[in-house]
Amino acid sequence: MNLLHYLRATEAIIGREVLRFLHQRGRFVSALVRPLVWLFIFAAGFRATLGIAVIPPYQTYILYEEYITPGLAGMILLFNGMQSSLSMVYDREMGSMRILLVSPLPRWYLLSSKLLASTCVSILQAYVFLGIAWLYEIRPPATGYIEVFPALLLAGLMLGALGMFLSSFIKQLENFAGVMNFVIFPMFFLSTALYPLWRLQESSPLLATLAEYNPFSQAVELIRHALYGQFNPYAFLYTLGAMLLFMALAIWGYNPSKGMMTRRGR
């Protein structure tokens, strides 16, 4: 078991995930359609209703489309993270996850590599979306496209780790609908992806508080600031903390002697 073995395994896991993604063109298109519908249709319809004040990181008044673009990039990471957890439940039922788990490497390492692999695919989609948004005249500073990379990586890892943790105790594929209803939608709508916190505060202080503590909000703010060349330390630390917590829970969930997997047997 040397370092080369670890690196080869990670490279293989990432390579397989990317190959699978490229072979599933329908998945690629559908992953892009969702945020584009929000950008082209929803944002156009609500442009007048949801006026935006000047808030960091923006220097001036902006169009609603520009406001929601980082949130929609976050939406890609969120849905992809959950899609990846769905595929893990499927893989576990169908067997290919077993091949990974019976490899002679520490389980935490295999799961981290799997998480990194699915995040790479999410980031690829997020960049394609940002490219389309650029054609739609949503143009953050050019350097923002580079600076947003670590933010997308951290946010993707955090959301993927959450999905991985959830997948460890979803016994059947059919239960995934529950994840959609109880995790993805509340997380997305109760965040700053579609409306700023101050706007939510005006309607309901409780909802605003919940949105503020929602890790997805902090991930979106991290992406938003990075895309405009700014660093948001609070959002960074919050997202990092959530990522470490979810990852620890996922590793626990997949540990045969401690986690959820063993609750089926003694």
Next chain:
Amino acid sequence: MNPAALEVRHVSFAYGRKKALDDVSFIVPQGCCAILLGPNGAGKSTLFNLITRLFDSRSGHIQIAGFDNKSHSRQALAHMGVVFQQPTLDLDLTVEQNLRYHASLHGLGRRDATRRIATELERLQAIQYLKTKVRALSGGYRRRVEIARALLHRPALLLLDEPTVGLDIPSRMALVSHVHHLAAEGIGILWATHLIDEVEASDELIVLHRGRIRATGIVTDVIHRLQVTGLGEAFEALTTEAT
């Protein structure tokens, strides 16, 4: 003296209050083809999940090539190849891509992996499908690829969990014959099945029923001991008697 390919000692396991395995012990020496025979629900899959560490047993010990699968799990897993009951190949990838993925998980370098993939596929007469997508292969060839994959890292133990399910007779026969060749080369085999026609007279037999070992030994010896005429009768006697 070489350690046994697999040693299972006093292993028990339960799903809640339902006991799935009760004090199971047996040994698979290197070069031995052991058939784990049992009806559906006997506990075969549970035992496989414990050997592969997908489940964790609270009692008993399992050693693979001399390595305890709890305290030295990585060494134990490195010496084991598995073919699960469910197909585990990625249908959208080619045979080569599937095998390279597995080779990398076991730490094989590119050159070594290329050599090993060619060797195993040639032995299984499937080399012509190297660049073919798995989706385009028949069930029999998919199983051959899975066996090739399990052997890439030269394991001391090969676990086969009902690998012939869904295969036609020629494919089943070819698989049975290949696995016996592997045993002759020195690999320890544990083949779980409920089909008695897959068992050869010289195989080591482990009969599992309702989570307990009912009989172990060479097939002919078990038949002789039970004073019956064939394996079918022996199997019936062992699994009916206990009900």
